[in-house]
Amino acid sequence: MTELLSLSRAARLAGVTRAEIQKRIRHGEMQTFEGQVAISDLLRVYPSVSLEQSGDFERVEQIKAEAYPRSHDEDTRLPSQQVLITRIKALAEALVQRVARVEALEQLLEEVRARLDEMAADAGDKSGASAAAETQTHTQAQALRDLSAWLQTRRTDLAESAVEAAQTQLLARDSFLRIMSASVKMIPSGHEFFVDGNESILEAAVRSGLRLSYGCASGNCGECKARLVSGEVYRLREHDYVLSEREKQMGYLLTCSHTAVTDLQLEAAEAHSPADLPEQEIQAQIRKLEPQSGGLMLLHVQTPRTNTLRFMAGQRARLRLADGPEQELPIASCPCNGRNLLFTLRQGDDAFSQAVFETVTPRQPVTLTGPYGDFVLADATEPAVFIALGDGIAPIKSLIEHAVSIDSIEAFHLYWSVPAPRMHDHQPWCRALRETLDNFAFTPLVDAACDDLLALLESDLEALPDNRYYIAGPGSAVQAVVSTLLAAGVPQARIASEELD
Structure with a gap:
């Protein structure tokens, strides 16, 4: 049976961003099966996957940690003892089931081989038939023996193959990651995030950029209520909000007071537009x-x-x-x-x-x-171009940090023009992103005219209409850039702007 992984888990195992996996899929290098990828495809595209952490992945996680302060002061690097024990038990049970299934399949294979050998022997024992019939019987018996020998050889080859070894190694790393963190898939949006260490489901969702409903975040208001569809949770703290008996029977819980023990499916509403907040x-x-x-x-x-x-x-x-x-x-x-x-x-x-x-x-x-305001990220994965004019870097900075957090955009390019003699005040932040993320580019400008900016865009980007544009700054300057992009063939639907006047 083909082993399938979610895109987020595949990205973690390969040590790349989720956007990188999506880019490979769009370019036809990998296939998806109901939003998941096969381990064999992952190993084919990333043959160097090992149990050791990828430096690229660690650098991405580091920049996220530095860019976004934690919302609490607890040590969240490791899960609690209770959660760790429960996860190890769950993995042990899954391992036992997998071993039992493998043993059953091996036994079935042996029974098939034995049955083929019996059929070959029965066919060879027939006598008294015509010479033509004996020849045909002998041919059938030999074919059965050949099939039995092929099954045995194939079984040995699979057990010793490098691909099988690599898949085993990848599954071992996946098991380790499942001990350290659990994934949560939201229904109906399909968004996925990881609960790391001892953080609550709500904390992990907010850290990952999801727009779940919540209020006090301390178990008093019940705004973060969600329904557990599958998986196991552990209550981190007691809460004052009282769930009704019907809600308990339906599997509702407060995400601010629970953490994920195993991989979960949760049903909860998410904000999809500014009007939802x-x-x-x-x-x-x-x-x-x-x-x-x-x-x-x-x-x-x-x-x-x-x-x-x-x-x-x-x-x-x-x-x-x-x-x-x-x-x-x-x-x-x-x-x-x-x-x-x-x-x-x-x-x-x-x-x-x-x-x-x-x-x-x-x-x-x-x-x-x-x-x-409605100057927000579109729910899209195409490359994004951010154009900050003067102090328009403020909302652009928020957009970029959120885009990095949700890890769904294929590539970023920031163009930031400031009036002389001003400085690019957030330039250290820009350089840190450029050094950390392979898919981030930064172009600082001074008093850039629209024609000069358009020439840069046409030089840097393969096709202007294939990108999404986010522009912020003084009203007249923003309007001029938007008009230039429209005249260059960029669809209006791919342009978002914020006038700060």
Whole structure:
């Protein structure tokens, strides 16, 4: 029987990104069977797969860890003892079943061989027939003996073949990964993510960029309720929210209070558009202020542990200080950590800007309202081109971090143009992504005109209409770039823009 793996698990085993697997599939190098790939195909495309971790995969995980702070301070590298024991028991049971099935198949093969030998002997013992009949009988007996010998030879060849050894090695690594983490497949969306260490299902989903419904994240509101379709879970903490008896019978649980023991299938609603997210008001605090060159301030805002902001990458939020001034700003961080939010603010004459640059201090309260806007990632895997104009890098940064987190886009290219004499304030972040991700390119520009930008795009990209474009910055500049792309043949449906004026 062909061994099949989900795309996410295949990517982990091969030490590549999920987007890389999808690219191979689109180019016809691998086949899919109901959204899964065969181990034999994986080994053919990645023959060097071994039990050792791939450096590329480790670098990708490292950049994710550095880009997105954890939403809690617990040690989540290893599962709890109870979860580890349960996973090992489940794998042992699966191994016993697999061994029993193999032994049964081997016994069946021996019985078939024995039956073939008996039939060959019976055919050879016939006497008194005509010479022609004896010749035919002898030929049939020899054919049966040849078939029996072929079965034995084939059995030996399969047991000793390098392909079988490589598959065994891959399955061994898969078993190890299943001890360290469990995969969760969402129904009906089909999205898949991994629960690592001692984190809850909800924490793992948010870290992976999924837009599940949740509220307090501490077991009080019941907003993160989901139905367990298959698999085994372990309760990490008690919760105050009371499930009805009918809900318990149907398999409902709170994802904030449970972790995955084995691979799971969960039925839960996900937000598919900005309209699916409710407006939230959260009492947060200023965690840190980082002045930058050119009159720019990085504003770090932290929400309470029990009330994180649900938003989509590229959206905005309104910040209101205790003494009244407020301003709506793009969120410059990934939704995978809705508790630690980053905003960029350019110094100006308005009351909010003056307060931030002159009087606001860390730990000062701030009221957070949002999210707003529909400048979000499309649910697509084509290569993405991000064009940031000036301070438009803020929402673009959020989009890119989220795209890296969900690992579904084939390739990224960031073009960032700033007016002279400004600097590219997030350039270290851009360089880190470029050095870490093989499919990420960064082109810094200064006062780039539309014609120059179009010439760069045509030089760097194989075909302009085959990409998706995300453009953010001052309104007039964004409109000019959008018009240039449309004139170059890019469909309107492949362009998303955010005007920051």
